[in-house]
Amino acid sequence: MSGKRLKRKAFLDKIKTKRRLVILNEETFEEQFSFKLNILNVFIVATIGAIFLISVTSYIIAFTPLREYIPGYSSSQLKQDAINLGLKSDSLEFALKKNDAYIQSVKKVLTGDLEYAKVNKDSIMASEYVDPSEYNFNASDEELELRKQVDQETKKNKK
Template sequence: MSGKRLKRKKLHSKLFTKNRLVILNEDTFEETFSLKLTLMNVFVVASLGAIFLISVTTFIIAFTPLREFIPGYSSTQLKKDAAELALKSDSLTNVLKKNQAYISSIQKVLTGELDYAKFNKDSILAATTDTIPKADLSPSEEELELRAEVEKEEKKAQQSTVKKKK
């Protein structure tokens, strides 16, 4: 016990002992600047300076165009262009599908596979639209059992918290 206490006192005395920093003119030995410091003050000022420097650097990188020079970050203009091109390619793909269906229908008419009276451009284009199939969204028996188990566990948890509060 006393050994730990002695170490603490020794550390405390080292940290809080006042020292004097003096800057002298070398030619005249005139005191230019003088400052009383403790080791703790130097540590605190150095830590705050490092935190300030790190935060300013982070702020500059995060909120200025400098972030584009860091590998892995892309420019906002590049992101906008990519989104715009993705939309254009999607719409061009849809137009291409419609044109392909129209051309294949015309080929059928020209080769005689399809009667002329049945040929209608709107029906061809309507046939090419992708429809989402309806899925059965009703819960299965396993899901209903799981829901019941979860409800029972929640009720038990609520009852135990109510008992603990009392």
Template sequence: MAQKRLKKQLLKKKLFTKNRLVILNEDTFEEVFSLKLTLMNVFVFATIGAILIIFVTTFIIAFTPLREYIPGYTSTKLKKDATELALKSDSLEFAIKKNEAYLESIKKVLNGDLQYAKVNKDSILAISVDTLPDLQLTATEAELKLRKEVAEEDKELKKAKESKKSK
């Protein structure tokens, strides 16, 4: 205990002992600059400087176009254009489907399969609204086997936890 206290006192003494940093002119030995420092001051100054450099670098990279040169970052213009094009392609796809449904009904009228009185663009468009197909989602044998294995592992973990709690 006494040794720890002595080590702490020695460390404290080293950290706070004042030292002088002197810059001399080599030819004349004239003192150009002098500064009184402690080891703690140097450590604090270096830490604050490093944090400041990291902060400024992060700020420059995050809020300037430099971030586009980092792998994984895309330009904001590219993201905006991709979003706009996706929306346009969806709306064009929907318009094409509506027009195809209208043309099919006109073909039926021209072939005589349907009466003209029943063909109305609004009614055809209302009928051709996209609905998602009913998907038959069934698990494969591998999925069922995996589910059973996971359920068994969960049961074993629960039993182990309960046995630990009871002890």
């Protein structure tokens, strides 16, 4: 037990021992400057420096256009183009449905398969028509109560 403690104390004394780093002029052996260091301080400064470099590099990559060069990230222009193309494809799909409905109605006219009760001048858009009678537009009790509260509050605010 005491042997381990002595080894640990010797190790701590070794890394805390002051050392001197001297920078000399090669030709004149004149001392330019010197530092008093120990191994523990050098280790701490090197660790902090490495963490700082990693942080700065990560920040530069994450918040600058450099991230576009990393696989998996795309440019903002590419995202905007994808959105625009999606909108165009939706509108083209809708136009295609309208054209198909028109072609089907022309086929029915040419073959004579018309149902005279369903003939409408807006027959192209008839498939997109939604009957409003399918929906309940009556206000619920909670909505009526909320309307009363809002009316009361607006009357108070006007006074």
